[in-house]
Amino acid sequence: MRVFQSLLIRIFYAVILLTAVLILNFSLMYLAPGDVADTISQSMGGADQEVLDQIRADYGLDQPFLVQLGRYVGRILHFDLGYSFFYNDPVTKLILERLPATLLLVFTAQILALVVGVVLGVISARQPNGIASHFVTMLALFGYSAPVFWTGILLLIVFSLKIPWFPVAGMQDVTIEGGFMAHALDVLRHLVLPAITLASIFLALYSRLARATMLETLGSDYVRTAKAKGLPERHVVYKHALKNALSPVITLAGLQFSAVVSGAVLVETVFSWPGLGTLAFHSIIARDTPTILGILFFSALVVIVGNLLTDLVLRMIDPRLRGRGA
Amino acid sequence: MKHLVKGMIVSTVLATIVAGHAVADDPVRGGTLITVLGSNPRTLNGAVQSGIVTGYPTAQLFASPLRYDEDWTPQPYLAESWDVSDDGLTVTLNLVKNAVFHDGQPLTSADIAFSVEVIKANHPFKTMFAPVETVETPDEHTAVLKLSRPHPALMLAMSGQLMSILPRHIYGDGPIEAVKTHPRNNENVVGSGPFKLVEFKNGEHVILERFDDFFIEGRPYLDKIVMRIIPDIAARTIAYENGELHMGAFESNPQMVNRLKKVDGLVVTPEGYGAIGPLDWLAMNTQRGPLKDVRVRKAIAYAVDKNFIQKALMQGTAADSRTGIHPDSPFYFSEVEIYDVDLEKANSLLDEAGYPVQDGKRFDLTIDFGWPGVKPQVEYVRAALKKIGIAVEVRASADFPTWAKRMGEMDFDMSWDTVFNWGDPVIGVHRTYVSDNVGKGVWSNTQGYANSRVDEILAMAAVESDAEKRKALYKEFQTIIADELPVYHTNTLPYHTIYSGKVGNPPLGIWGTSTPIDMTYLKD
Numbered sequence: 001m002r003v004f005q006s007l008l009i010r011i012f013y014a015v016i017l018l019t020a021v022l023i024l025n026f027s028l029m030y031l032a033p034g035d036v037a038d039t040i041s042q043s044m045g046g047a048d049q050e051v052l053d054q055i056r057a058d059y060g061l062d063q064p065f066l067v068q069l070g071r072y073v074g075r076i077l078h079f080d081l082g083y084s085f086f087y088n089d090p091v092t093k094l095i096l097e098r099l100p101a102t103l104l105l106v107f108t109a110q111i112l113a114l115v116v117g118v119v120l121g122v123i124s125a126r127q128p129n130g131i132a133s134h135f136v137t138m139l140a141l142f143g144y145s146a147p148v149f150w151t152g153i154l155l156l157i158v159f160s161l162k163i164p165w166f167p168v169a170g171m172q173d174v175t176i177e178g179g180f181m182a183h184a185l186d187v188l189r190h191l192v193l194p195a196i197t198l199a200s201i202f203l204a205l206y207s208r209l210a211r212a213t214m215l216e217t218l219g220s221d222y223v224r225t226a227k228a229k230g231l232p233e234r235h236v237v238y239k240h241a242l243k244n245a246l247s248p249v250i251t252l253a254g255l256q257f258s259a260v261v262s263g264a265v266l267v268e269t270v271f272s273w274p275g276l277g278t279l280a281f282h283s284i285i286a287r288d289t290p291t292i293l294g295i296l297f298f299s300a301l302v303v304i305v306g307n308l309l310t311d312l313v314l315r316m317i318d319p320r321l322r323g324r325g326a
Numbered sequence: 327m328k329h330l331v332k333g334m335i336v337s338t339v340l341a342t343i344v345a346g347h348a349v350a351d352d353p354v355r356g357g358t359l360i361t362v363l364g365s366n367p368r369t370l371n372g373a374v375q376s377g378i379v380t381g382y383p384t385a386q387l388f389a390s391p392l393r394y395d396e397d398w399t400p401q402p403y404l405a406e407s408w409d410v411s412d413d414g415l416t417v418t419l420n421l422v423k424n425a426v427f428h429d430g431q432p433l434t435s436a437d438i439a440f441s442v443e444v445i446k447a448n449h450p451f452k453t454m455f456a457p458v459e460t461v462e463t464p465d466e467h468t469a470v471l472k473l474s475r476p477h478p479a480l481m482l483a484m485s486g487q488l489m490s491i492l493p494r495h496i497y498g499d500g501p502i503e504a505v506k507t508h509p510r511n512n513e514n515v516v517g518s519g520p521f522k523l524v525e526f527k528n529g530e531h532v533i534l535e536r537f538d539d540f541f542i543e544g545r546p547y548l549d550k551i552v553m554r555i556i557p558d559i560a561a562r563t564i565a566y567e568n569g570e571l572h573m574g575a576f577e578s579n580p581q582m583v584n585r586l587k588k589v590d591g592l593v594v595t596p597e598g599y600g601a602i603g604p605l606d607w608l609a610m611n612t613q614r615g616p617l618k619d620v621r622v623r624k625a626i627a628y629a630v631d632k633n634f635i636q637k638a639l640m641q642g643t644a645a646d647s648r649t650g651i652h653p654d655s656p657f658y659f660s661e662v663e664i665y666d667v668d669l670e671k672a673n674s675l676l677d678e679a680g681y682p683v684q685d686g687k688r689f690d691l692t693i694d695f696g697w698p699g700v701k702p703q704v705e706y707v708r709a710a711l712k713k714i715g716i717a718v719e720v721r722a723s724a725d726f727p728t729w730a731k732r733m734g735e736m737d738f739d740m741s742w743d744t745v746f747n748w749g750d751p752v753i754g755v756h757r758t759y760v761s762d763n764v765g766k767g768v769w770s771n772t773q774g775y776a777n778s779r780v781d782e783i784l785a786m787a788a789v790e791s792d793a794e795k796r797k798a799l800y801k802e803f804q805t806i807i808a809d810e811l812p813v814y815h816t817n818t819l820p821y822h823t824i825y826s827g828k829v830g831n832p833p834l835g836i837w838g839t840s841t842p843i844d845m846t847y848l849k850d
Binding site: 167 | 358360365366368369375376377378379380450451452453506507511512527528529530531533552554555556557558560561562564565567568570724725726727728729730731732734745746748754757766767768769770
């Protein structure tokens with residue numbers, strides 16, 4: 001019951017926050033000089049003034065700010081995200097078309113970063129001054145400090161061009177014949193490089209944190225007791241210490257969820273991954289306000305859901321949290 | 327290459343006349359062409375949207391009355407023949423009898439009349455069909471365009487991507503203005519072109535397949551076209567290089583072009599963009615500050631080294647351009663005033679204009695740019711003008727609309743700009759120089775240039791039916807422009823077509839890929 005209540009409160013806050021964010025963003029978009037009529041004219045190689053005026057009138061861009069804002073909020077209250085100026089399609093349709101691709105990429109990258117990060121962290125914690133530990137630290141720092149678009153292009157050059165194992169762009173090869181398995185394998189092949197690229201930034205965080213908490217836990221009294229009881233080393237590390245050390249890592253992963261979503265914008269752009277990130281990037285460039293706000297809305301949802309999932313996972317691995325409300 | 331293509335066009339035209347006649351270089355039927363779009367098309371309907379990204383798919387989906395060869399000569403397409411009356415006021419199109427839309431309905435003169443109406447109401451280039459008053463349809467296969475004044479630009483406007491013929495029974499179900507947002511502009515598109523739409527997935531691909539009832543017997547050669555949407559330049563470069571793409575067009579990144587030129591099995595060519603006519607130039611606001619004085623504008627031209635821009639910044643990929651008309655156009659006139667670097671002359675012109683050096687400089691100017699690709703150009707201009715005592719501040723814009731607004735409102739001193747000719751000069755050239763189009767949005771006469779003789783010449787050229795007289799008018803126009811420099815023309819935007827050796831007969835006419843590719847094939 002208390003869990004349910006706290007969930008409600010969180011959803012309530014999320015809705016308020018979301019509304020504030022939408023209004024703020026709408027205002028920012030309005031304040032920026034120029035509008036979507038300019039980018040539409042750009043995509044057409046120029047347009048006569050008459051045409052530009054017509055476009056502005058069609059989309060209500062010639063109305064005063066408050067009228068435009070009122071109309072937008074009114075539509076949102078009816079769960080209508082509006083119509084994309086630039087793509088001539090309902091925003092909801094555009095987003096739902098793209099959402100699965102982003103979810104696939106973001107969750108794969110997040111799980112990849114977590115699993116590999118924790119494994120590397122544990123390895124280096126067990127021998128904090130060993131070669132493996134230094135190697136892990138170096139790798140982590142490299143992944144963390146290299147800009148993700150650069151990592152992406154580097155991976156492309158090595159694994160698409162020099163050693164052509166993986167495709168360059170997109171999510172599927174439309175010329176592939178065959179059943180579900182053939183297509184699933186094809187998507188997987190397309191997924192490898194973008195997922196690794198996106199995971200590379202977060203790998204560093206997770207492995208460093210896992211290493212630090214593992215070191216701390218391994219030095220704690222109960223671990224020493226377990227060792228003194230004569231439990232095998234492996235059992236102590238993985239059963240006793242790791243479970244406790246995981247908790248902060250997963251909390252961090254939850255907090256990082258929004259960063260993963262925003263990181264996806266860059267990675268998707270490099271790999272032409274047909275997700276929300278590329279849509280966001282191009283809508284921003286096109287000044288397509290309804291689409292941008294719609295994406296913002298959906299990515300907020302993804303982050304909220306991601307955080308809720310994190311909570312659930314934390315409760316699963318840490319019994320102490322189960323009784324608490326928050 | 328040019329001769330080969332020409333030979334093929336001639337021979338394929340012959341082949342269609344004498345059915346079954348063997349063609350010299352036998353094209354192969356079948357195969358899937360993998361090609362690429364550099365951004366997401368807003369719509370696939372070329373009657374309501376121009377631009378190169380829509381142009382490629384729309385020219386495959388919809389047929390147009392005419393098409394052009396690489397010598398700027400109109401060729402029959404939906405119109406098997408045509409006739410322009412002596413007074414230039416009546417243009418009669420005799421349509422092929424066997425054209426059908428993708429849904430099986432026959433294409434008739436009523437569809438031509440309907441499409442003209444749709445284009446007049448929705449297409450961004452109002453000049454294309456403005457003089458067309460009515461379209462008469464005496465019978466199903468004859469369309470007669472009645473004009474209010476002679477309009478030679480009509481011929482190019484009836485080709486390629488500028489005039490998509492829409493089926494009235496599909497797109498005529500609502501008000502004419504609503505065709506702009508018709509639900510069937512992006513899905514279930516119905517045209518009469520060589521390919522029909524299978525799927526358009528936003529951000530992913532446009533897939534087209536052969537239309538078996540296309541009105542030209544035996545064409546198209548390809549079974550399928552997959553247009554992948556890959557906006558990232560680096561990703562496209564690698565995809566060309568590792569063979570994931572057979573062909574792509576409108577590539578202007580010098581690094582990409584030069585890298586791909588060295589790849590075995592790829593052909594990289596700047597041929598085929600004459601009608602698109604993309605030009606790079608330095609725009610100068612002739613209504614502001616020192617730039618009002620033509621001597622100042624000339625001094626700037628003498629200080630900016632075009633050779634450096636073409637050879638170093640564009641890495642040798644761009645051609646020289648001297649006037650507002652693209653060098654590949656039959657109207658281009660190159661023997662105009664040119665401005666080889668001459669700092670002494672530049673300095674004396676500035677002295678003469680009354681701007682002596684004081685405290686190390688003469689005066690301040692700003693320079694704008696609208697997209698990151700041309701930042702090197704504006705940085706170079708800043709450095710070059712410093713040498714003659716003009717302190718230039720580079721003003722970046724957050725994005726395209728920010729820059730477009732500055733340009734549209736003439737809130738700038740100088741700017742780098744790229745503008746397209748779009749076929750006939752009436753469509754894409756006049757807009758930059760006529761005085762009744764000053765400051766009307768981006769790519770209007772944003773320089774505030776006004777010269778009554780230029781207005782007069784361009785008005786005459788717009789209605790001059792005699793090709794030679796028209797050419798003479800444009801010659802005078804180009805001479806004046808090069809002398810008065812509302813913009814300093816530096817180079818062509820180096821669009822290139824890239825195709826693998828597997829591609830036979832790639833589209834290298836005047837419209838790039840904004841043309842039906844029914845003659846393109848894949849070699850075994």
